[in-house]
Amino acid sequence: MAMAVAQHRVSTSGSSSINKHLDASGKYVRYTAEQVEALERVYAECPKPSSLRRQQLIRECPILSNIEPKQIKVWFQNRRCREKQRKESSRLQTVNRKLSAMNKLLMEENDRLQKQVSQLVCENGYMRQQLHTVNASATDASCDSVVTTPQHSLRDPNNPAGLLSIAEETLAEFLSKATGTAVDWVQMPGMKPGPDSVGIFAISQSCSGVAARACGLVSLEPTKIAEILKDRPSWLRDCRNLEVFTMFPAGSGGTIELVYTQMFAPTTLAPARDFWTLRYTTTLENGSFVVCERSLSGSGAGPSTAAAAQFVRAEVLPSGYLIRPCEGGGSIIHIVDHLNLEAWSVPEVLRPLYESSKVIAQKMTIAALRYVKQIAQETSGEVVYSMGRQPAVLRTFSQRLSRGFNDAINGFNDDSWSIMNCDGNEDVIIAINSSKSFSCTSNPNNALPFVGGVLCAKASMLLQNVPPAVLVRFLREHRSEWADFNVDAYTAASLKAGTYAYPGMRPTRFTGNQIIMPLGHTIEHEEILEVIRLEGHSLVQEDAFVSRDIHLLQICSGIDENAVGACSELVFAPIDEMFPDDAPLIPSGFRIIPLESKPGVIIIQSDTQDSLTTNRTLDLTSSLEVGPATNHSSGDVPSSQNSRSVLTIAFQFPFDSSLQDNVATMARQYVRSVISSVQRVAMAISPSGLSTDVGPKLSPGSPEALTLAQWICQSYRQVASVFVNLRAELLRSESLGSDSILKNLWQHQDAILCCSLKSLPVFIFANQAGLDMLETTLVSLQDITLDKIFDEPGRKALCSDFAKLMQQGYAYFPAGICMSTMGRHVSYEQVVAWKVLEADESTVHCLAFSFVNWSFV
Numbered sequence: 001m002a003m004a005v006a007q008h009r010v011s012t013s014g015s016s017s018i019n020k021h022l023d024a025s026g027k028y029v030r031y032t033a034e035q036v037e038a039l040e041r042v043y044a045e046c047p048k049p050s051s052l053r054r055q056q057l058i059r060e061c062p063i064l065s066n067i068e069p070k071q072i073k074v075w076f077q078n079r080r081c082r083e084k085q086r087k088e089s090s091r092l093q094t095v096n097r098k099l100s101a102m103n104k105l106l107m108e109e110n111d112r113l114q115k116q117v118s119q120l121v122c123e124n125g126y127m128r129q130q131l132h133t134v135n136a137s138a139t140d141a142s143c144d145s146v147v148t149t150p151q152h153s154l155r156d157p158n159n160p161a162g163l164l165s166i167a168e169e170t171l172a173e174f175l176s177k178a179t180g181t182a183v184d185w186v187q188m189p190g191m192k193p194g195p196d197s198v199g200i201f202a203i204s205q206s207c208s209g210v211a212a213r214a215c216g217l218v219s220l221e222p223t224k225i226a227e228i229l230k231d232r233p234s235w236l237r238d239c240r241n242l243e244v245f246t247m248f249p250a251g252s253g254g255t256i257e258l259v260y261t262q263m264f265a266p267t268t269l270a271p272a273r274d275f276w277t278l279r280y281t282t283t284l285e286n287g288s289f290v291v292c293e294r295s296l297s298g299s300g301a302g303p304s305t306a307a308a309a310q311f312v313r314a315e316v317l318p319s320g321y322l323i324r325p326c327e328g329g330g331s332i333i334h335i336v337d338h339l340n341l342e343a344w345s346v347p348e349v350l351r352p353l354y355e356s357s358k359v360i361a362q363k364m365t366i367a368a369l370r371y372v373k374q375i376a377q378e379t380s381g382e383v384v385y386s387m388g389r390q391p392a393v394l395r396t397f398s399q400r401l402s403r404g405f406n407d408a409i410n411g412f413n414d415d416s417w418s419i420m421n422c423d424g425n426e427d428v429i430i431a432i433n434s435s436k437s438f439s440c441t442s443n444p445n446n447a448l449p450f451v452g453g454v455l456c457a458k459a460s461m462l463l464q465n466v467p468p469a470v471l472v473r474f475l476r477e478h479r480s481e482w483a484d485f486n487v488d489a490y491t492a493a494s495l496k497a498g499t500y501a502y503p504g505m506r507p508t509r510f511t512g513n514q515i516i517m518p519l520g521h522t523i524e525h526e527e528i529l530e531v532i533r534l535e536g537h538s539l540v541q542e543d544a545f546v547s548r549d550i551h552l553l554q555i556c557s558g559i560d561e562n563a564v565g566a567c568s569e570l571v572f573a574p575i576d577e578m579f580p581d582d583a584p585l586i587p588s589g590f591r592i593i594p595l596e597s598k599p600g601v602i603i604i605q606s607d608t609q610d611s612l613t614t615n616r617t618l619d620l621t622s623s624l625e626v627g628p629a630t631n632h633s634s635g636d637v638p639s640s641q642n643s644r645s646v647l648t649i650a651f652q653f654p655f656d657s658s659l660q661d662n663v664a665t666m667a668r669q670y671v672r673s674v675i676s677s678v679q680r681v682a683m684a685i686s687p688s689g690l691s692t693d694v695g696p697k698l699s700p701g702s703p704e705a706l707t708l709a710q711w712i713c714q715s716y717r718q719v720a721s722v723f724v725n726l727r728a729e730l731l732r733s734e735s736l737g738s739d740s741i742l743k744n745l746w747q748h749q750d751a752i753l754c755c756s757l758k759s760l761p762v763f764i765f766a767n768q769a770g771l772d773m774l775e776t777t778l779v780s781l782q783d784i785t786l787d788k789i790f791d792e793p794g795r796k797a798l799c800s801d802f803a804k805l806m807q808q809g810y811a812y813f814p815a816g817i818c819m820s821t822m823g824r825h826v827s828y829e830q831v832v833a834w835k836v837l838e839a840d841e842s843t844v845h846c847l848a849f850s851f852v853n854w855s856f857v
Helices: 002-008 033-045 051-060 069-131 160-178 222-230 348-355 357-380 391-410 468-477 485-497 607-614 616-626 657-685 705-716 727-735 738-746 768-774 792-808
Strands: 018-022 028-032 185-187 200-204 210-218 239-249 255-263 272-283 289-295 311-313 319-325 331-340 417-419 429-433 453-464 508-521 527-538 550-557 568-574 588-594 644-655 751-756 763-766 810-813 816-819 825-828 830-837 844-852
Touching: 028 033, 033 051, 033 069, 051 069, 069 210, 160 210, 160 255, 160 272, 160 289, 160 319, 160 331, 200 357, 210 357, 222 272, 222 289, 222 319, 222 331, 222 357, 239 391, 331 357, 348 357, 348 644, 391 453, 391 508, 391 527, 391 550, 391 568, 391 588, 391 644, 429 657, 453 657, 468 550, 468 568, 468 588, 468 657, 485 550, 485 568, 485 644, 644 657, 705 738, 705 751, 705 830, 705 844, 751 768, 763 768, 792 810, 792 816, 792 830, 825 844
Parallel strands: 272 311
Antiparallel strands: 018 028, 185 200, 200 210, 210 331, 239 255, 255 272, 272 289, 289 319, 319 331, 417 429, 429 453, 453 644, 508 527, 527 550, 550 568, 568 588, 588 644, 751 763, 751 844, 810 830, 816 825, 830 844
């Protein structure tokens, strides 16, 4: 109360240069301007000085000699309180601005829906009248509410006046889709608007082609947003190239551009797409910024036929971006994507990818808004990444990995790719690029040329009833189940030394340890960038003490089954352990694209299904060992039943020209072995092959996750009367089902860790807060020992109280500092430790530690 009162009673008199504060007894203490300035300098360095530091301050500053240490302590308390209230006030103002803008957006959406209802009522009345007219002529009674695209073949695309007329029509049609009723929009399932949501998303219900729309609030200026979105290759991973052929000014400071765009094909089973479009940029009378686009008629328009030989010309119907400035800063953005992707040109099994508005929303519309919001957060400093890397550098790494993988899948002739000895019946396609070099665009002098080139082995296969997210999670967390360490070592050695050791490589043994080190992620964690360290040792005696570790740079996306995404991917490339910004990358990996929408993607599942799918990757190795199960109740069948997806695999290998045939043979055999392993895993995780009797193993010898959660909560009851920090949540769990117990434990705010009872205790379980505190994953958790996370005082306290912990079943450790796997210091108020007993309440299974109120220093 004293601190709160002090804030409101600070003197504002500038003439006296004196500040008033209340001390602990409620009396005013007057500080001169010089004293306040000295205290503020210390506060800037250390907002919470210790008692020794406060006494030192009095000795070093004579102007503070007449103030008691207790009064200085109160001053710092009041100062921290004011700072906290200032930050909270700023946060609330920001939230209020967001809510106001979101409310305005929702009101506009409501007006649009009301207009759409009125239009449908009028159309319904007209149809009734036509049905009662006996002699009415036959007319097209289609209720499609889409603006038909006029044919522009009669206009000269080389005439600026004709192009300006097309641009104005495109603008009108785009605005009618963005804010009007030209398209019958329906809200995209699973994407509810709110102050913390990315935006409002809708897809077309009945229109020609596929269409999607997004609305959102972004804390950037309109011109900056337009600049970002017009640079499509920077945010759209499927965009191979965008080239502006012609640009000339239009009225009101606008511009008209003729643009040629090439898009990657997502799989080896379909051809790529290209577009020849007119792009119109202008400013409206109300200050809004508009970028709209549409295809120009004539398949022969644009670049030469030879340049577009490997592409199918698709059509962009009026689409674009409407960006309106907001009061107080920021912008409201409307995005519309309306395409005709010529689905006739792909195999029938893939046509859902080209006929689904939901897929376009996931790949383009939502991706655009997410990217702009990501840039806005990075600009404001809200995003913190590991290893001291700037966000732009990490984003470049992700883009290079994705682009290199797409290049390998598509193998365009103008990139010097050619097919090697393919008769059309091969299951694995071998493509060769003899002029390939890899470099960062910012420093082409560091390009790494290969004497022979790069070879790519790729294949696609159809998966039935296999959840893509679960499969990618397994491939990520259990690399030893499908990968050959020596093949990874070959690629890494070729990049590092520029030499080609195949087939005379030094034999290396993979220890089985895989450490995942996170680097960064997108705003909704839909994509993760990380470094993987594979630990290996040479089998040759003279090299026994030489490290053979391999480092991989990896992006992983689509591993959350409840997230909205177009596909699940795991793309990786060997990288030097020094992790240079311009490191050459040869990406390989997996892409799994669902061909039919499934409830698990966008609808939140029940607790039982959620717990099953969340932990399924942890038990796959056990399932593979015991073989497929056959007994399943109807309630245990996951939501992916009767769903299909296409898996595309592409692996790249550098080679010397003299070893081309050897490397090609090795690559084909390796990819076939990977396919066999993936098929084995797919059988294990499909509804017909996954046994619910095989529980999720946390580590060898550990119980199932649900059972361990019950043991943790049951064992805690004996210490709840002594330590009350976790009492409410954990004791409340005793009356819940096993699934809810695990869920509550997983989502608990304090870091809860369990370690084994061995001579060198290792962690076997951590909840989400525990993983965040240690900055690790469930897989890498098992490589962390208990002594590694504590500092020296913490280790001494642990050793001194360990006997007490084992004797009475619980122990208390005071506030201290521990260390994350990334080397960051973590402070905590206290640690509560207790023994976790098995069901017989006599056997000690492990030790549990709860780090209360932890935070990074």
